[in-house]
Amino acid sequence: MxxxxxxxxxxxxxxxxxxxxxxxxxxxxxxxxxxxxxxxxxxxxxxxxxxxxxxxxxxxxxxxxxxxxxxxxxxxxxxxxxxxxxxxxxxxxxVIPVDSLSEKQGRDQDRAISLDVERYVQSLDEKYQLIIVLKYYHQYTLSEIAENLEIPIGTVKTRLNHGLGLLRNKMQKEEGK
CATH class of the missing domain: 1.10.1740.10 (RNA polymerase sigma factor, region 2, helix turn helix motif)
Known part of the structure; x- marks a missing residue:
């Protein structure tokens, strides 16, 4: 933004x-x-x-x-x-152990969840990761992302939705363990 x-x-x-x-x-x-x-x-x-x-x-x-x-x-x-x-x-x-980072930053549950989400985002394919980082960490709009990456807005939406779906699946699998 x-x-x-x-x-x-x-x-x-x-x-x-x-x-x-x-x-x-x-x-x-x-x-x-x-x-x-x-x-x-x-x-x-x-x-x-x-x-x-x-x-x-x-x-x-x-x-x-x-x-x-x-x-x-x-x-x-x-x-x-x-x-x-x-x-x-x-x-x-x-490998950065999430537990040790969580201890450094406090035991706040929100921070632990945030670290987990960041770890999952980092594990995504780069094309999904970039769009998620620009959208949620840098507050770019979908049209700004499309312009900056020089790809159609439909592609941005598809990659964002697919990336978020992959994140959801990874988190659900982790919870099931």
Whole structure:
């Protein structure tokens, strides 16, 4: 969802290198919190999330000139973050025990449920995971998701419904154990 105070990425393109560098810095400051929260949701560790933020900032800076549509620069950066986090998780092959995370964050039942849901979301195929993350964690509308991913809104709805169905099935199977 776009905030009223967000910079307009389209104003940052087609400038000289110095102006582009300054513009990129402004975008990173503006999107810092959202990128950090995305990294933390996947990596579950402050240090790893900060490392991810730094690495993704570098990757985005290096490829900033390749952005085709400035309107979608925020989604483009979130996509880089999600890809980085997924690659990091696969590279490390580490399992994060939900119980230990729950203890760190308190024994609040809502948080435990939230952690379970996040674990299930992370286990979904990437095409479902991305839509669910954009819809429920970043509050994008279905039409914004369709525009940003450059896919028809019907595909977004189908993937969202299918992804939510898969989540429901995984959770019901887990409850039955």
């Amino acid at each position: 776009k905030n009223a105070g967000e910079p307009m990425p389209g104003n940052y393109f087609h400038r000289n290198k110095k102006q582009n560098d300054e513009a990129f810095s402004e975008l990173m400051v503006s999107y810092h919190n959202e990128l950090y929260r995305t990294a933390w949701r996947y990596l579950k560790n402050e240090h790893d999330a900060l490392d991810a933020l730094q690495e993704v900032g570098y990757r985005a800076y290096k490829n900033f000139h390749k952005v085709k549509n400035p309107q979608y620069v925020k989604t483009w950066m979130i996509r880089i973050m999600i890809n980085y986090c997924l690659n990091e998780m696969n590279r490390r092959k580490r």
